Amino acid sequence: MAGGNWTRVEEFILMSFSSLPTEIQLLLFLTFLIIYLVTLMGNTLIILVTLADPMLHSPMYFFLRNLSFLEIGFNLVIVPKMLGTLLAWDTTISFLGCATQMYFFFFFGGAECFLLATMAYDRYVAICSPLHYPVIMNQKTRAKLAVASWFPGFPVATVQTTWLFSFPFCGTNKVNHFFCDSPPVLRLVCADTALFEIYAIVGTILVVMTPCLLILCSYTRIAAAILKIPSAKGKHKAFSTCSSHLLVVSLFYVSLSLTYFRPKSNNSPESKKLLSLSYTVVTPMLNPIIYSLRNNEVKNAFSRTFRKALGLRNCIP
Template sequence: MLTERPRELRNSSIITEFILLGFSELLDLQLLLFVIFFIMYVITLLGNVFIVLVTTTDLALQSPMHFFLRNLALLEICFTLVIVPKMLVNLLAENKAISFLGCATQMYFFFFFGSTECFLLATMAYDHYAAICNPLHYTVIMNRKLCLQLALYSWFSGIPVGTVQTTWLFSFPFCGPNKVNHFFCDGPPVLKLVCGDTYLFEIYANAGTVLIVLSPFVLILVSYGCIITTILRMPSAEGRHKAFSTCSSHLIVVTLFYGTAGLTYCQPKSSYSGNLKKLLSLFYTVFTPMLNPIIYGLRNKEMKGAMRRLLSKKSTIIAVVGHERVGGPCGRGMAAQKCFKYNK
């Protein structure tokens, strides 16, 4: 429960905007931080857009695993769009203000996409469980209808979380100060600015964190417990290696996401540090979305094969177009492609 505020704060005017302090304690490094985070943001967008494009167009990547991977890549694009652009602007701008509505909107989508990612990672763990523990019935279990249902449940899980928590928090009075010690509108630092009794909200927020963060994590642990048991029973070393390599990318992503998110939201309030929270938040808002396409792209043979096929198609198209422009004998359209391959 928040302590009673001084009389001068209670009598101050209601605030209409917040100031995101961000990394204001590192004034001399603002430009360097902007360059670093901008490069990471571009890599994040390009990498995840590439995964969405490849898993949508390549016929060899139409399995349930790649369907959920496509959803994860799309989710990471949306997640970073909510946080990173505003952070980049504030690194260069003198005015680091965000409107009351803008702060509420950013917080809603942060909770929405964060909850979705928790359940989507659990869904991907179940997909790996079905593939390794029930390989003969995998196509029956993970049919198209179930995959769509699991994806929709994951996406819609964020709606009640974002709606209830954001609406309740911003229904409290904010009468100053208005400085948020973070680089985006997260729940705990904004809650510190409320000048009212937030005891019931804090109980709900803690219960919601346990439900949304830990429940999918328990499902992941149970799934991988069954997977590890099945792998250890495999007689072939090659089979064990292949089964483990199927799960390794997902395990790395889960460890990065849940490790930093758990340290951020499940630590005692007495040990809460604004700078530590900002550092941990950077991992699941900036670093992990950037690493996901790298992890899945470099460790997945099917993704690397699709990448080579896509680059091969592009090089062929460029060669055909270039041959036409220089007045080659192949003509245009499909005939040009056949003629080009023949002449080549």
């Protein structure tokens, strides 16, 4: 529909991996479908087991449940639509659908950054003030920290999405990505976006780097506390309580930084798609695996839960 010199865009076409041969796209579909199912199953199991097992009712696992819930939401927003584009039967997305997808992408992304910082603070208190840990991280405090972690996603997502989709769009409606991320959608805008781009850069830096600095501060103090422990066994035990979280943080921030903070000359659309896969598809799958394989308490809880489930099943006539 024409409106003045502009064309009113009513839907977008997600290019996804359309440049690849059909056979490769089918292989990617099967791969991402398996990853998606593993992600949903792994994070759901983490939530159920940490709720069912009384031994995992500590603040650490309360925040882990929040992370798993967040990862499920993150995946539901992006992956089903991407799977449809790979089969080439659902490459279009409505204007409102694109805005909604972008909104929740920003919301869950911002929430994850701050939640990882909260989890780092939890590990700092557990290692540096173990005697005061139950008092400091009581039920009321951890609930407040969880709310504070989720809240920044709302204003960031609301302002950035509303502002971007208030611009006029013209020409092509093809988004060169597998989801409605801000940079590829912004390329379709027919207006001066300089002020928005400044806001987007500043907002991204604040949302990504502020939690990152808080994490670095927490782990600097954790490292100092661990170095003061006299025995090697004590050091290993203290480090093991935060190693899973540290690995998850490293995976998330490395992939995010490579995607959004690389020079434009080295940031082709195809390379950005591949990097985006790491934190939108791969990392959500790895998080429950990392916490399960590297944490004896979680492994033991899985074992106890399955034994109880089997025992109840055997008792049913």
